[in-house]
Amino acid sequence: MSVGPVSLGPMPPAKKRPRSYDHLRTRTAVLAQFAHVRDAVRTLTPAQLARPTRLGDWTVRELAAHVAMGLSSVARSLAPPEPPGPGPEVTLLTWPSVTAAHAARIAEDVEELAAARTDLATLYEEAEAGFTEAVPATGAGERLLSSRVGSMRLSDYLVTRTVELIVHTDDLNEALGSEIPYDRQALAACTRLLADALADRAPGGSVEVRVPPFAVVQCIGGPKHTRGTPPNVVETGPLTWIRLATGRTEWAKALEDAEVSAGGERADLAELLPLLG
Numbered sequence: 620m621s622v623g624p625v626s627l628g629p630m631p632p633a634k635k636r637p638r639s640y641d642h643l644r645t646r647t648a649v650l651a652q653f654a655h656v657r658d659a660v661r662t663l664t665p666a667q668l669a670r671p672t673r674l675g676d677w678t679v680r681e682l683a684a685h686v687a688m689g690l691s692s693v694a695r696s697l698a699p700p701e702p703p704g705p706g707p708e709v710t711l712l713t714w715p716s717v718t719a720a721h722a723a724r725i726a727e728d729v730e731e732l733a734a735a736r737t738d739l740a741t742l743y744e745e746a747e748a749g750f751t752e753a754v755p756a757t758g759a760g761e762r763l764l765s766s767r768v769g770s771m772r773l774s775d776y777l778v779t780r781t782v783e784l785i786v787h788t789d790d791l792n793e794a795l796g797s798e799i800p801y802d803r804q805a806l807a808a809c810t811r812l813l814a815d816a817l818a819d820r821a822p823g824g825s826v827e828v829r830v831p832p833f834a835v836v837q838c839i840g841g842p843k844h845t846r847g848t849p850p851n852v853v854e855t856g857p858l859t860w861i862r863l864a865t866g867r868t869e870w871a872k873a874l875e876d877a878e879v880s881a882g883g884e885r886a887d888l889a890e891l892l893p894l895l896g
Contacts, residue, residue, distance in 0.1 A: 637710070637711065637712065637815070638711075638811060638812075638815055640774060640775075640777075640778050640808060642757070642759070642760035642773075642774045642777070643756050643757060644804055645774065645777040645778055645781065645804075645808060646754055646756060646777055647804065648781055648802050648804035648805040648808060649690070649750070649777055649780045649781060649784065649805065650747070650750070650751070651802040651804070651805060652781065652784040652785065652788065652801070652802040652805040653686070653690050653743075653746075653747060653750075653784060654747075655788065655799050655800045655801075655802065656683075656686050656743075656784065656787075656788055656791065656799060657743045657747065659791065659795075659797060659799045660683045660686075660739050660740070660743060661739075661740050661743075663679065663683070663739075663795075667679060667795060668680040668683070668739075670794050670795065671794065672790055672791075672793070672794040673790060673793060673794070673867065674790060675726075677726075677729070678733075679791065679794050679795065680733050680739070681729050681730060681733040682787060682790055682791060682794070683733075683739055683791070684729055684732045684733035684736065684739065684742065685725075685729045685732075685787065686783070686784065686787050686788075686791075687732075687739070687742045687743050687746040688728065688729060688732055688746075689780060689783040689784070689787075690746040690747065690749075690750050690780065690784075691745070691746040691749055691750070692766070692767070693749075693750050693753060693754060693764075693773075693776065693777070693780065694749035694750055694752070694753035694754070695749075696764040696765055696766050696767075696776070697753045697754070697762075697764050697773070698753075699765055701762060701763050701764070702763050702764070702765050702770045704763070704770065706763075707763055707769070707770050707771050707772050707775070708769035708770045708771070709766070709768050709769040709770065709771050709775075710771075710775065711775045711778055711779070711812055711815070711816075712815060712816055712819040714768065714771070714775070714779055714816075715812075715813070715816045715864075715894045715895040716816075716820075716894075717768045717769070718768060718895060719895075720768075721767050721768060724767075725767070754773070754777070759773055760772065760773055760774030761773070761774065764776060778808050778812055779812070781804075781805040781806075781808040781809045781812075782808075782809045782812055782813065782895070784805060784809075785801060785805055785806055785809040785861060786809070786861060786865050786867075786895075788801060789858060789861065789862065789867070790867075793867075801858075806833070806857055807833045807857075809857075809861060810830050810833040810834050810857045810860060810861060811833055811834045813860065813861060813864040813865075813894055813895065814828060814830055814833075814834035814835075814836045814860070815834075815836060816864070816894045816895075817836060817838055817864070817888070817891060817894060818836040818837065818838045820838075820891060820894065821838045821839045821840070821891050822838065822840065823837065823838055823839045823840035823841055824837040824838075824841075824842075825837075825838075825839050825840060825841030825842055825851055825885050826838055826839040826841075826849075826851040826852070826853060826883070826885050826886055826888075827849040827851065827852050827853070828852075828853045828854075828888070829852065829853065829854040829855075830854075830855060830856070830857055830860045831854070831856075833857055834860075838891075839851075839885055841885060849883075850883045850885075851882070851883030851884070851885040851886040852880075852881070852882050852883060852886060853879065853880070853881045853886050853888060854879070854880045854881075855873070855878060855879040855880070856878070859873055859878045859879060863879070863888070863892050863893065864892060864893055864894045864895055865893055865894070865895045866892070866893035866895070870887075870888055870889040870892055871889065
């Protein structure tokens with residue numbers, strides 16, 4: 620007696636492989652963006668350093684100290700022996716959601732650092748030298764390090780440094796009315812990580828989010844689009860996307876200011892943003 624095929628019901632959608640980042644290119648991008656900030660900070664006057672920022676009570680001085688601390692964290696996290704375990708506790712896609720829990724302690728550390736290290740030029744030189752010495756150009760991307768939020772692969776942690784550097788470069792530009800440049804590779808890595816975090820937070824294929832020229836992701840459950848023009852499309856530029864993802868800009872305001880185009884009944888990301896606290 621022959622038996623026909625047994626139906627197991629609909630198969631779950633295949634899980635997408637995480638985006639990969641080249642270790643050397645990310646390392647180069649981190650150093651390039653840090654150099655842009657370093658060169659700008661060197662020229663700041665006491666009056667400029669005392670200006671307020673959009674980050675609560677932080678002044679430009681404290682924000683500048685935070686940027687240096689963010690780079691120094693790489694060497695500091697690599698100093699202890701590699702943490703045990705089969706793999707990292709925190710991945711690139713989970714990193715945005717776990718940072719908010721540490722915000723208060725980070726703020727305390729930054730305020731202490733800014734008060735203790737008034738010579739920002741030397742602070743930046745030390746941070747850059749420590750990073751360059753601690754992070755080899757090749758062969759170390761899979762090494763685990765103990766970060767503030769948990770163990771991570773070095774290659775992944777470097778991508779998070781592009782987010783910190785690009786976001787805070789934008790904060791400095793807003794506070795100072797300046798035009799500190801954005802390294803293209805650092806901007807690309809930051810944009811892609813935050814776009815992928817959105818797709819991970821709201822998996823699905825009913826909405827296509829475009830951030831040209833760096834990222835296109837699909838998200839939000841519902842009918843999946845496969846060919847032709849998607850019925851639900853969100854499109855914006857990299858800096859606007861980064862500001863939305865980090866809470867610097869609200870969804871409604873970005874729409875009102877025509878910084879985002881959103882077409883289709885599902886093309887509303889207001890409830891999903893910000894991604895990074």
